[in-house]
Amino acid sequence: MALLKKFQQLADARKSLAQVSEDPFRVTIERLLSPTEAVVNGRPVLLAGTNNYLGLTFDPQCIEAAAHAVREQGTGTTGSRMANGNFIGHITLERELAEFYGRRWCDVFSTGYLANLGVISALASQGDVILIDADCHASIYDGCRMSGAETIRFRHNDTADLHKRLTRLGKRCANTLIIVEGIYSMLGDRAALVEIAALKQEHGAYLLLDEAHSLGVLGERGRGRSEEAGVEDSVDFIVGTFSKSLGATGGFCVSDHPEMELIRYASRPYIFTASPCPSVIASTRVALRKLQTEPELRLKLWTNAQRLYDSLKDLGFRLGQEPSPIIAVRFEQAEGAIAFWNGLLRQGVYVNMILPPAAPDGGSLLRCSVSAAHTPDQIDYICRSFKSVKGALEL
Numbered sequence: 001m002a003l004l005k006k007f008q009q010l011a012d013a014r015k016s017l018a019q020v021s022e023d024p025f026r027v028t029i030e031r032l033l034s035p036t037e038a039v040v041n042g043r044p045v046l047l048a049g050t051n052n053y054l055g056l057t058f059d060p061q062c063i064e065a066a067a068h069a070v071r072e073q074g075t076g077t078t079g080s081r082m083a084n085g086n087f088i089g090h091i092t093l094e095r096e097l098a099e100f101y102g103r104r105w106c107d108v109f110s111t112g113y114l115a116n117l118g119v120i121s122a123l124a125s126q127g128d129v130i131l132i133d134a135d136c137h138a139s140i141y142d143g144c145r146m147s148g149a150e151t152i153r154f155r156h157n158d159t160a161d162l163h164k165r166l167t168r169l170g171k172r173c174a175n176t177l178i179i180v181e182g183i184y185s186m187l188g189d190r191a192a193l194v195e196i197a198a199l200k201q202e203h204g205a206y207l208l209l210d211e212a213h214s215l216g217v218l219g220e221r222g223r224g225r226s227e228e229a230g231v232e233d234s235v236d237f238i239v240g241t242f243s244k245s246l247g248a249t250g251g252f253c254v255s256d257h258p259e260m261e262l263i264r265y266a267s268r269p270y271i272f273t274a275s276p277c278p279s280v281i282a283s284t285r286v287a288l289r290k291l292q293t294e295p296e297l298r299l300k301l302w303t304n305a306q307r308l309y310d311s312l313k314d315l316g317f318r319l320g321q322e323p324s325p326i327i328a329v330r331f332e333q334a335e336g337a338i339a340f341w342n343g344l345l346r347q348g349v350y351v352n353m354i355l356p357p358a359a360p361d362g363g364s365l366l367r368c369s370v371s372a373a374h375t376p377d378q379i380d381y382i383c384r385s386f387k388s389v390k391g392a393l394e395l
Contacts, residue, residue, distance in 0.1 A: 050369060053301055054291065055374075104260075112139065115251025116142075117142055124144075125148050125149060132178075133179065179209075182213065188322070222291050242284045250281075325370045
């Protein structure tokens with residue numbers, strides 16, 4: 001009993017939530033109809049929380065590439081690349097990602113979570129320092145813990161605080177890795193990357209940028225926040241995922257440092273995890289080509305994001321500080337967020353509910369993610385649903 005006692009607090013919290021709400025962690029999508037529509041509990045629901053930024057999960061060419069790979073190469077790799085060998089698709093995708101970013105090296109991982117876990121824990125170790133933005137993703141925090149390096153948080157997007165901490169480190173900056181995100185996953189705000197890159201150069205540290213939510217979203221060619229900010233040469237390592245704009249699962253890291261190739265032999269999450277299955281690699285390669293050759297997807301995404309952000313702001317909701325494909329409505333109290341989330345689900349709109357401690361500043365969020373596949377009518381319906389629930393709850 002003592003070993004499992006730690007779960008009692010979690011069980012109590014879930015029981016309390018179930019008394020006032022559908023359990024957001026047990027919502028079952030019975031059938032997907034499109035990138036933006038599904039059947040939940042027997043009812044049609046508009047999906048507004050999927051991170052499917054370019055809407056490629058149902059793209060016919062991506063689907064056909066995946067189906068062809070299954071027929072030709074089977075359903076899985078049944079082991080790690082270190083044990084079972086590299087499929088040609090793994091090597092080809094790594095080359096294509098490296099070329100896309102204009103980098104020399106690329107490692108592909110089975111998930112975006114594992115990419116952060118594997119790269120961070122291999123780059124840093126005891127005696128090194130990691131400076132991490134306070135709002136970074138859980139996978140980054142876990143990679144820091146696994147590394148054994150001294151981990152220091154700086155205030156979110158506060159370059160003065162980062163500068164102060166780098167100054168205190170002095171000569172240790174040569175063994176310091178700064179980690180930030182291109183677009184932060186909770187509030188959708190961008191990293192202050194121009195200033196951060198300048199501080200990295202000034203103090204002689206290294207910079208790792210997680211572009212999970214900014215790949216395909218920012219930059220003239222869709223390469224992310226570093227391209228948009230014009231500081232790609234100052235970023236040592238770019239980590240990303242296939243599970244957002246590329247509509248699949250998996251992760252990667254690109255770099256010009258030749259040591260990137262050696263990370264394969266030092267990263268336990270890479271060495272001891274089964275490699276991505278052929279169908280995922282095949283669909284991701286097609287999606288990457290579409291990201292590069294169909295910029296109209298990115299333009300439509302931003303049109304939709306601006307439309308939703310402006311409408312929710314006009315309705316008086318408290319949002320993140322800037323428009324983004326991630327649009328978070330902020331609540332002071334968890335009870336308000338829970339009631340509102342349930343109201344939206346009854347209206348046929350699914351969004352992400354983020355409760356403490358996952359939400360920043362101790363508050364709660366209803367997090368929308370916009371897709372290029374959303375129609376203007378769907379964006380307007382999301383807005384009408386927010387307005388209707390707000391009125392019903394007398395907020």
